[in-house]
Amino acid sequence: MQVKENSFLVTGGASGLGESVARAIVSQGGNVVIADLNESAGQSLVAELGDSARFVRCDITNGDEVQSAVEMAESAFGGLQGSINCAGIVVVQKLLNRDNNPADLEAFSRGVNINLVGSFNVARLVAASIAKRITNDSSAGEHAEKNHVQKNADQGIIINTASIAAFDGQVGQASYSSSKAGVVGLTLPLARELARHGIRVMTIAPGVFATPMMESIPEKAREQLEAGVPYPKRLGAPNEFAKLVTHIIDNAYLNGEVIRLDGAIRMV
Known part of the structure; x- marks a missing residue:
C-alpha cells in the first residue's frame, strides 16, 4: 500500500507525533x-494542509x-x-503515596480507558469501515468471494502507538505502562484476525521524543532522559516517528509486529 491517493485517520493528530504523521501523509x-x-x-493545521485534510473533534473512547x-x-x-492512533495520555501516580494511602482508582482507569480501550475502539471501527468497503467492492465483481480478498492484496493498515x-x-507508571502493554498485546491477535481482509496491524513503541508532552516536564529531567539514550544522544524528532509510519504503510510484509523506536534506550 502506498500513502499517495489513500486516506487515513490520525487520532491525536493536532500536535506532537500525530501532527507530524498528518503532515507526512499529505506531503506524500x-x-x-x-x-x-x-x-x-x-x-x-487543516487550514495549513489544505483540501487533503479534514478535522473532527473526537474523544477516542x-x-x-x-x-x-x-x-x-x-x-x-x-x-x-487505514488509521494511525497517536492519541493518549500519561498518568503518573504511585500505588501508595508517602502516607501509604492507595492510588486513585479513577485516575488509573482513565489512563487505561484512553490508551488501551481507546486504541481498540478506533481499531474496531476503522477495520469495520475497511472490511465493508472490501465487501462492497467484491460484490461488484463477478467472481469475488464475500468477505475475502485476493491473495496478497494489501487493503488496509492499522498502526497503534504504544511506548517503551x-x-x-x-x-509511578502503573497505569501508563499497563495500558501501553495492552496496546502491544492487541497487535498480534488483531493482525491474525484481520488477515482474511488484507488488513495489517502494527504497533510502534516510541522512546523519548520532543513533543509538547515532553516539553511539560522540567528541563533537568529532559536532560537526564537525553543522556540515557545511547545513540543518537538526543530526544527523538516527531518526523522520525512519521517516517516509520509511512514506511510501515508502504512495506506490506510488516504485520503483527511491535517496533521500538528509541535510540536503544532501556529505562532502569
Whole structure:
C-alpha cells in the first residue's frame, strides 16, 4: 500500500507525533482526517494542509465520535484505507503515596480507558469501515468471494502507538505502562484476525521524543532522559516517528509486529 491517493485517520493528530504523521501523509499525496480534542490546533493545521485534510473533534473512547470521524473520511475522500492512533495520555501516580494511602482508582482507569480501550475502539471501527468497503467492492465483481480478498492484496493498515514504558515501566507508571502493554498485546491477535481482509496491524513503541508532552516536564529531567539514550544522544524528532509510519504503510510484509523506536534506550 502506498500513502499517495489513500486516506487515513490520525487520532491525536493536532500536535506532537500525530501532527507530524498528518503532515507526512499529505506531503506524500495522501488524505488525512485529523481527530483530536484540540479544535483550535486541529482547525489551524487543516487550514495549513489544505483540501487533503479534514478535522473532527473526537474523544477516542467515544464510539459515536470515532464513527463520525470514520464517516467523514468516507464522505470526504471516498473511503478509508487505514488509521494511525497517536492519541493518549500519561498518568503518573504511585500505588501508595508517602502516607501509604492507595492510588486513585479513577485516575488509573482513565489512563487505561484512553490508551488501551481507546486504541481498540478506533481499531474496531476503522477495520469495520475497511472490511465493508472490501465487501462492497467484491460484490461488484463477478467472481469475488464475500468477505475475502485476493491473495496478497494489501487493503488496509492499522498502526497503534504504544511506548517503551510497555517494556521498561518506571515507578509511578502503573497505569501508563499497563495500558501501553495492552496496546502491544492487541497487535498480534488483531493482525491474525484481520488477515482474511488484507488488513495489517502494527504497533510502534516510541522512546523519548520532543513533543509538547515532553516539553511539560522540567528541563533537568529532559536532560537526564537525553543522556540515557545511547545513540543518537538526543530526544527523538516527531518526523522520525512519521517516517516509520509511512514506511510501515508502504512495506506490506510488516504485520503483527511491535517496533521500538528509541535510540536503544532501556529505562532502569
